[in-house]
C-alpha cells in the first residue's frame with residue numbers, strides 16, 4: 148500500500164536509508180557506509196556534479212575515469228534516444244548485425260593505431276579482459292603451441308573485477324577473496340620508482356623494471372608464456388607513470404620471445420594521454436587493446452578488444468568458430484552513443500586539446516604543487532595526474548619519506564576534498580585526478596585552488 152515511487156519527493160535521509168537497506172555498493176564496507184550514509188549525486192553538467200542537498204562538486208575523476216566529453220552532451224543523448232526508437236536491441240550472434248555496430252567497428256579501425264582493423268565488443272573493461280584471455284589462448288592453440296598459456300600482469304595493476312580481470316590484475320586484496328587468481332596467470336612488480344627504485348636514476352630503473360618481465364619469462368619458460376598485459380599508465384594503482392625507458396624495453400622483450408603484448412587502455416584510450424590510445428604515447432605496438440569507459444564517455448556501458456592483424460588473421464583464417472560472446476556484444480544503443488561520442492571528440496579536437504593545451508598546462512601546475520610542504524612528488528600524463536603526500540620531502544636517499552601507513556593520510560585528504568566541493572581519489576598516499584577532457588585552463592586554475600585548499604586542511 149505504501150510503495151515508494153521515483154516520483155515521490157524524498158529527503159536525503161530517505162535516499163540514504165533505502166540505499167543502506169537494499170544496495171550493496173561495489174568495493175564497499177557495507178556496514179561502514181550504512182553508518183555514514185551515501186552522498187546522493189543527482190545531476191551533472193560539464194565538469195561539475197550536484198548532490199541532493201544542492202552542493203556543487205568539481206569532478207576531477209570524470210566519474211570513474213570515463214566521462215571524457217564531460218556531462219550533459221546532447222549529441223550523445225540524442226543518439227541514444229533515436230537508436231532506442233529505431234531499434235533498441237538486436238544481437239549479432241546468428242548471422243545478423245546492426246548498422247551502429249558496423250559503423251562503430253569501421254570508425255574504431257580508423258582511429259586505432261596501424262594494423263588494427265577488427266574489434267570484438269563487450270560491455271565493460273572486465274569483460275574485455277576476459278575476452279583477451281580467451282583470445283590469447285585461442286591464438287596459441289591455433290599456432291600449434293597450446294602449452295603457451297601463461298599471461299603475465301603486474302602487481303598493483305588493475306584489469307577489472309571478473310574472475311579473469313581480477314586475476315590479471317595485481318591487487319592483492321582482491322586475490323585474497325574468492326579463490327583468485329585463476330590458473331595460468333603470473334605477475335611482476337610495477338615500475339614504481341618510489342617503491343622499487345629509490346636511489347637509482349629513474350631511466351635506469353625503467354629498464355630494470357622492464358627486465359623483470361624477461362626474468363619472469365625465463366623462469367616460466369618462454370615456450371609457456373602467451374602474453375604480457377599492462378596499462379600504459381597504471382590508473383587505479385595510483386596513476387603511476389613509468390619512466391620513458393620502460394615501455395620500449397617491454398616491447399623489445401615481447402618481440403624477442405614472440406609473446407603477445409596487450410595494452411589495457413580502459414582508462415588511457417580515447418584521448419586521455421593526448422593521443423587516441425596510450426600505447427601511441429608510450430611508443431608500443433600492442434597485439435590487442437582493451438577499451439571501455441571513454442568509448443562512450445560512460446553515458447552507457449560498452450567495452451571490447453581491438454584486435455591487431457597477427458591475432459585477427461589467425462582467428463579469422465584458421466580459427467573456425469570462436470566460442471565466446473555476450474548477449475550485448477555490439478549493443479546498438481551503446482554503439483550509437485559511442486559513434487556520437489567519438490565524433491564529438493573529433494569535432495571538439497579533444498585529443499589535441501589534451502596533447503597541446505590542457506595536458507602541458509596541468510603538468511606545469513602539478514610541478515608547482517611540489518613547493519607545498521605535503522607534496523613529495525608529482526606526475527602527470529595528459530590528463531592523468533598524481534601527487535604523493537609525504538612526511539618529509541627528502542630522506543637520506545633523496546626520495547620522499549612516507550607517513551606511517553596507519554595515518555591513512557590519503558583518506559584524510561580525500562575527506563577534506565569531498566567536504567569542500569572536490570572529487571579526487573586517494574590510493575594509499577597518492578592523490579589522483581583524471582578530469583574530463585573538455586576541461587579548460589580556467590577550470591584547471593579553479594581545480595588547483597580547490598586542491599591547495601584541501602592540502603592545507605590536511606597539513
Ligand code: PLP
Pocket residue numbers: 270271272273274276305306307308312378382383411412413414439440450
Ligand atoms: N582495466 C582498467 C585499466 C581499468 O581501469 C578498469 C576499471 O577501472 C577495468 C579494466 C575494468 O573495467 P570495468 O570496471 O568497466 O569492468
